[in-house]
Amino acid sequence: MKKIVVVGGGTAGWLAANHLGKKFKGNGEVTVTLIESPDIAPIGVGEGTVPNIRKTLSSFGISETEFIRECDVTFKQSIKFVNWMDKQKHGNDNFFHHLFDAPDKFSEDLTPYWLKHGQANRYADMLSPQHSACEHNKAPKSITTPEYEGMLGYAYHLNAAKFAHLLCKNAVEKFAIEHIKANVTNVELSNTGSIAALNTKELGKLEFDFYLDCTGFESLLSGKALNVPFVDKSKELLVNSALVVQVPTEETDEIPPYTVATAHQAGWIWDIALTNRRGVGFVYSDNHMSDDEAKAKLDHYLKGNSSGLTYRKLPMKVGHREKFWHKNCVSLGLAQGFLEPLEATSILLTDFAASFLADRFPESNEQMILLEQRFNHVMGYAWDRVVDFIKLHYCISDRTDSKFWMDNQKEETIPGSLKARLDLWQQFSPQKEDFFSKFEVFDYDNYLYVLYGMRYKTQLAYLPSSDHDKAKEQAERIKAIAAQLNLQLPNHRELINKIKKYGLQDV
Template sequence: MNINKIAIIGGGTAGWLAANHLGKVLCKQAGVSITLIESPDIPPIGVGEGTVPDIKKTLASFGISETDFIRQCDVTFKQSIKFVNWMDKETHGKGNFYHHLFDVPSREDSEVLTAHWLAENSDAPFAQQVSAQHQVCEQGKAPKGITTPEYQGELAYAYHLNAAKFAHLLADNAQTKYGVKHHLTHVSRVNLADDGSIRSLVTSEDDDLEFDFYIDCSGFESLLISKAMNVPFIDLSDKLLVNRALVVQVPTYEGADIPPYTLATAHKAGWIWDIALPTRRGVGFVYSSNHMTDEEAETKLDYYLGGKDPKLVYKKLPMKIGYREKFWHKNCVALGLAQGFLEPLEATSILLTDFSASFLANRFPVKKSELAVLEKRFNYAMGYAWERVIDFVKLHYCLSDRHDSHFWNENRDLSTIPNSLQEKLKLWESSVPITDDFFSQFEVFYLENFLFVLYGMKFKTKPLALLPEVRESALVGLRKREEVNNYLQSKLPKHRELLDKINRYGLQSV
């Protein structure tokens, strides 16, 4: 029996990303239809404003113009995450920081420059040693020029964006290009078949809607995979300790400088994201309610923003940290927040949603007889990906030498650190990480991502004595990097200058 009728439950970024991925693959198959069902009275959370570089490939594959995307979604460029005060202020100074950059050297250059940095016990920031993007970020420069074609750049980049506007752009693209149907209604009941699969959805208008396959993008509510199908939730609050966020939108004045990175500033019980769009900043105070009261969190956020402003409205978001025991069950797949949530650090929510939706679309079941084998494949791959993301997020916390609160001390307790991460850190005490330490195509973060965090946070790896040829190769690499620094500083415009030109003239189409 063929799978022809597909329903996506929930809109927002997750639902419309799924609609585009599936639509692109399935729209030309005879008899196949995709319907996105979205409640008209449930607003999206709309705080997922950071992305990673893979999103460029996704948007280009959907045929979305980068110029249109930038203009319609209040986009700014993101070249890094700048981590401030994640290390002890007494030891490393108040305002200590490091960059997790997006532009990396070749694997060969990376290994040589890392070995040289460790051997020299250099005081220079690790990111500055290996990439010209460090200086570009610190100078507030853009990653490309106005004549650079769409989705290309002098340096690697991702985006900051208005999440609500992004969902609208994706919705329009899915409907106009791929024929995805949009149905505004509330799902009031889910009917299951005798075998536990989903038979139909009952709406608030008492319509009984039957489909062959269902995709749960209903957010934290997890209407299908959790409430109807009772797939258990794996709680990770003993590993990742933050569980709440206060979010606010702060207006900025016209012409203000726009940092080309996400700012992530640590505090005594968590951290603060600060994302600059053209006319506002999206700020989120992430914290552990087990280590800080809600009242103290509000006071701390007031202080960060320069004092209490009665015009600003804080929105409190509880964060249920963990993921589903299964992401695919019977004829239902969960994506986005219905699949799980770790925390906003490193923009993992949109990253995992995009990754999962693409993986699903590229091997979507044609017949119901394929469901069992594809379910097993999907759950294995996504489970591995989630576990590796947990390792990477936890890395930021357990490497910190802050000791000003129980929160940071507890994050270094071995009971809160996954065994898989403990094993890696033990290995990397005596040897520099190499590509072979990341052996699966389902790694979401790779060697260079780990290097930026490990050595940005002063992780101690026993340096090896450098062979003369390795030292010479490193010195050649450093000279080349300095040449690239000078070239980029002379060529690249300031961030806001480029955005203003894009909005006025547009980028060159590919």
């Protein structure tokens, strides 16, 4: 495997190129090339990330200061879910936070105490001071905190097009990735069914040993050339369309340090604040709402400020390839599959898969069969667990105000693996041992925030009085930490402005 090619740019292609470039840096025998069409624009709406991206960017040698300055970056400490529960029972604009700090970061696990005595309070508010920091629009760090470190856990919101450009620059300059602008017209297969060559409009025939398909929904290599079947997940995840729009903001506007995900009668709306605009997406099921209704609802959400704005419709083919690695080709990003963007799954799965591939890349044809089986097993497990976690948000909701929410609660739409866990968690609160694989992309902490943010009914366990007193003390301590952090941490926009002016400390 001497000649590796990534077909397609965008976030997926350039993440893959950086992972592979880092892997083979200094290895003169291996070349990595990225072929990008000059005529096809990337989707460009994947603007939310999860905390692991900090580790990835740092490993690529990208300065956090440069990243924040170049990509319109803001900090993301949570996803705030609004109206995911019944308004009659929980009030208009009911909400909960899925925080990025673990619920037991500042104390022992207070879940049993909250279940028994704390339900007058929001779960995340009792367990973590980050809830208060989010609600007060605080940054997760100060200007003197070193790059990629924080007083609170965080990820980023970013301009996807600018992010891809920064990754491109890094890959070419640091890892000697060859960047070719060309349109692939067709794919040639060998007599064994593997990919033999790419034919391009501008450069003719190009031959490589190993191919990465980052061609987006088109899936030019895995789907069209290799005919890898698509596994449809639309019976479990019902939303299949999105209207997206960019809304300009003022330099003085507050920047929430979280994604807002507001539920509506047939889906939900993402609202991501960058430094100079908001990225808004109205996600819906067109089996439960017409396109015209969706547009009217998005107009309403934008409070009549939609004049002059351009809506783009994105159809969503929900599911993934049956195999992610076939012969000498691995698919990544949207070519690998797509699930609705709840919980920022697209960049997360791409980064996870690209890192996993680079970590143990085949050196020869003989190694490929074993590594192909391993990769497909792990990625299949990861995708299934992500489907479970996304479905969780819908199926435990107590909303019954529309057919969409009632259909999501039907047993036949809930994966068996999720149903088994929910049955267990009706009797016992989740334990870390319930998440036995390190390939659980979302695990114990994530489930706790969603389950109890949405007030999932778990049978109360016995709580000894000594544990009760200790837990009560710890809950009071978390309140004190929250008050202290609110005084200590800067306003979110204030920190972004300081980073642009002064920069963060190098690690």
